[in-house]
Amino acid sequence: MDKIIVIFTTLFLGLLSFADQGHSSRVEIKAETQASIIAGQVTYAFKLFDNEQNREITDQDLNESHTKKLHFIIYDAALKEFSHLHPSFNNSNWQTDINLPTNGQYFIWTQGELIDGTEFSASTKAQVINGLTENQKLPLGDVRLGLDKQTIIDLAKTKIKAGKMVMLNFRVSRNDGLGPIMTPYLGALAHVIATPLAGNELIHVHPMNGNAPNTGMIHATFPKEGEYRLWVQFNDRDELKTIPLSVIVYK
Numbered sequence: 380m381d382k383i384i385v386i387f388t389t390l391f392l393g394l395l396s397f398a399d400q401g402h403s404s405r406v407e408i409k410a411e412t413q414a415s416i417i418a419g420q421v422t423y424a425f426k427l428f429d430n431e432q433n434r435e436i437t438d439q440d441l442n443e444s445h446t447k448k449l450h451f452i453i454y455d456a457a458l459k460e461f462s463h464l465h466p467s468f469n470n471s472n473w474q475t476d477i478n479l480p481t482n483g484q485y486f487i488w489t490q491g492e493l494i495d496g497t498e499f500s501a502s503t504k505a506q507v508i509n510g511l512t513e514n515q516k517l518p519l520g521d522v523r524l525g526l527d528k529q530t531i532i533d534l535a536k537t538k539i540k541a542g543k544m545v546m547l548n549f550r551v552s553r554n555d556g557l558g559p560i561m562t563p564y565l566g567a568l569a570h571v572i573a574t575p576l577a578g579n580e581l582i583h584v585h586p587m588n589g590n591a592p593n594t595g596m597i598h599a600t601f602p603k604e605g606e607y608r609l610w611v612q613f614n615d616r617d618e619l620k621t622i623p624l625s626v627i628v629y630k
Contacts, residue, residue: 404499405429405430405431405493405497405499406427406428406429406430406436406489406493406499406500406501407427407428407430407501408425408426408427408428408487408489408501408502408503409425409426409427409428409435415505415506415507415508416479416505416506416507416508417507417508417509417510418479418480418481418482418507418508418509418510418511419478419479419480419510420476420477420478421476421477421478421479422474422475422476423451423466423474423475423476423477424472424473424474425466425472425473425474425489426471426472426473427473427489427501429493436493437468438467438468439494440493440494441491441492441493441494442491442492442493442494442496443492444490444491444492444498445565445566445567445570445585446565446566447465447491447565448465448468448491449465449466449473449489449490449491450463450464450465450488450489450490450491450583451463451464451465451466451475451487451488451489452464452487452488452489452490452572452581452583453477453479453485453486453487453488453505454485454486454574454578454608454610455481455483455484455485455486455507455513455514456483456484456485456486456516456578457483457513457514457515457516457517458516458519458574458576458578458608458623459481459514459623460479460481460483460485460514461572461610461621461623462477462478463570463572463610463612463621464476464477466489473489479507479510480510480511481507481510481511481512481513481514482507482508482509482510482511482512482513483506483507483513483514484504484505484506484507485504485505485506485507486502486503486504486574486578486579487502487503487504487505488500488501488502488581489501489502490583500581500583502581518576518606519576519606519607519608519625520606520625520627521625521626521627522624522625523535523536523624523626524624525611525622525623525624526554526622527620527621527622528618528620529553529554529555529557530551530552530553530559530615530618530620530622531551531552531553531554532549532550532551532611532620532622532624533549533550533551533552534547534548534549534597534609534611534624534626535547535548535549538629539601539626539627539628539629540628540629540630541601541602541603541604541628541629541630542600542601542602542603543600544598544599544600545597545598545599545600545601546596546597546598547596547597547599548589548594548595548596548597549586549589549594549595549596549597549611550589550591550593550594551593551594551595551613551615552593553615557616558593559593559615559616560615560616560617561593561613561614561615562614562617563614564612564613564614564619567585567586568585568586568587568588568595568613569585569586569595569611569612569613570583570584570585570611570612570613571583571584571585571586571597571599571609571610571611571612572609572610572612573599573601573607573608573609573610574607574608575603575605575606575607575608576605576606576607576608580602580603582599582600582601582607584597584598584599586598601626601628603628604628604629604630605627605628606625606626606627606628607625607626607627607628608623608624608625609623609624609625609626610622610623610624611623611624
C-alpha cells in the first residue's frame, strides 16, 4: 500500500504529567489539511506552533527530552492499539512513519521541551478507515500482571486514590528460565504512559529503580477516579517491551 501524508490540527486537549509533572497549552498542532487516514503504513506529517512566540516550532526550538527532540504517542479509543514514536523535522514539517492497520478514532499527542525549558503536550484526534474492524470499547478492570513474549511485569496492588501521589512498585521477570536484563529506555528505567477510559488525558512518568534488581517504583498522580489504561515500556535483553496494564482509581 502506498504511503500517504496526513497533516492535522488541534488545540491542547488534556493533562500532561511529563517528567516533572509540568504541562503547557502554549503549543498546538497546526493544520494545513484535514483528512481521514487510510489504514496501513502512513507517513504522518504535522507542524507545531508556539502561540506565545507566534511562530512555528522546528527542531532547533526544542531541547532533547529523554534522548529525543519530540515524543509522539498514539492510541485508539478502545485503548488497545498503541505506539510511542519520535518524529524528525524535515525542513518544513515534522514527520513519523506509523503502521495503523485497525479502524477507529485515535488520540495523538506530541510532547517535548522548548528551548526555554517549557514542557508541552499538544493533542489531536484522527480517524482511521478502510482497515481491520474497529476494536470494541470495553471496561478495563484492574489488571496488574502483563506479558510481552517471555517478559512479565507484576504491578503492586496498592490502592490508588484520585488526586493523591501514589507509589506503585513493580517487578519484572521471565517465563523462559532466563533472568531479565533491564537496560535504560530513552534515558530512563522505563516509560509509563497512562490515560483514563475516555482517552482524553495523558500521564507520562518515568519510574525509579527499586531496591532489588529488575524492580522499580512508579510515582504518579491520577487526577480523577475511574479506570485507567497503562502502557509500560522498557528494554529487556535488548528488546523493547510494551505491556498494557490497567488500574482502578478510587475517589
